[in-house]
Amino acid sequence: MNPTLAPTLSRPGSSPGQPYRDERVEPSGRRRPAWPAAAALLAVLLAGSACAGPAPAPVPPRPVASPLLLQGADVAWLQIMISMDGQLLALLERAERRGSDAAVRDLAAALRREHTPELSRLVDLRTRAGLPTEDIHKGHDMPGMVTDADLAEVDAAAASGFDALFLTRVREHLDQCVSLAKSEQQAGTEPAVRDAAAAVERERAAQRAEFDQVAKGRIDVAATGA
Secondary structure, three states: OOHHHOOOOOOOOOOOOOOOOOEEEOOOOOEEEOOOHHHHHHHHHHHHHHHHOOOOOOOOOOOOOOOOOOOHHHHHHHHHHHHHHHHHHHHHHHHHHHOOOHHHHHHHHHHHHHHHHHHHHHHHHHHHHOOOOOOOOOOOOOOOOOOHHHHHHHHHOOHHHHHHHHHHHHHHHHHHHHHHHHHHHHHOOOHHHHHHHHHHHHHHHHHHHHHHHHHEOOEOOOOOOO
């Protein structure tokens, strides 16, 4: 910068144009120059940044699942499975509280632990596909579906008849889920939904084996075997 253009500050009592120097008077009477406030602030900031250490690395964004494009069979399977699982959970909760036999209560608890995350996975697929969230099968009386009327019947059942009624409804659910899962794998077109159906088929087969051990002697376990 051209020195003749540099701005100057004058202290009261100084000659015009004479640069201003901020001075402090020491106890001895000596005058010493004081740092301008801006320079002092800059020194503090620099010292602070040196002590703070390196800045943390930015957190990468979580990957977003791609949307799904479903055909008729995929949509139908997702909607009915979400409805069936949701209705069964209501029955399982009742059996955990009211089952007369400890084995029946344990079976209900195990099935609830397995169906709850399954239902969440199916709902996630529905969300990715942009499907409506309403339960279009609510109140429908179809194989494997625990209806509101079934729940009312279970609630009214005497303790002596509760276990058999509960096991009958669970058997129908397990078997129908296997049948529906096989149909989706044959007719479905979306790989993510077909994979979900294959997982349901495997899980229901294992659940049916556990179910048979508990239900044997209490109901006819082979009545609706898939």
